[in-house]
Amino acid sequence: MQTEASSAGSESGSAASPTVATLSGYESLECYSDEKNRLLNAAVQLDMEMSVEKCASYCSSFISADRLYKYFGVEAAGWCFCGDNPTRDLNNVKGEGCSEPCLDSSKNELCRGQWAIQVYSVSSDFTPPMSFLDRLQLL
Numbered sequence: 001m002q003t004e005a006s007s008a009g010s011e012s013g014s015a016a017s018p019t020v021a022t023l024s025g026y027e028s029l030e031c032y033s034d035e036k037n038r039l040l041n042a043a044v045q046l047d048m049e050m051s052v053e054k055c056a057s058y059c060s061s062f063i064s065a066d067r068l069y070k071y072f073g074v075e076a077a078g079w080c081f082c083g084d085n086p087t088r089d090l091n092n093v094k095g096e097g098c099s100e101p102c103l104d105s106s107k108n109e110l111c112r113g114q115w116a117i118q119v120y121s122v123s124s125d126f127t128p129p130m131s132f133l134d135r136l137q138l139l
């Protein structure tokens with residue numbers, strides 16, 4: 001799984017602003033509003049070193065040949081949410097609350113703010129990782 005965050009630093013040498021990560025096998029959607037009834041509510045993880053790639057890996061760890069979370073999202077710097085379908089209409093919130101970086105600062109990625117979630121969906125070129133049962137069969 002590869003991530004890219006494209007952003008240029010300023011000419012004064014200051015650090016580049018965090019960017020929306022691109023991730024092979026996933027399509028980056030938008031920054032959406034969230035609430036107590038979470039937009040993606042099938043699985044959740046808090047990680048003090050959260051990155052977009054780590055969230056994608058967490059959400060894909062539940063899959064089997066016939067089971068795959070179609071969406072994942074990062075929120076409030078360190079939260080990761082997974083789900084099959086959003087629980088309500090996607091409400092694009094561009095701007096306010098959408099500029100928080102992920103806690104893993106080495107990646108320079110946006111993980112959005114409190115009650116604002118950056119959502120990714122599985123794309124047509126997604127290749128699922130080998131499941132635990134598939135790995136056992138190889139032994």
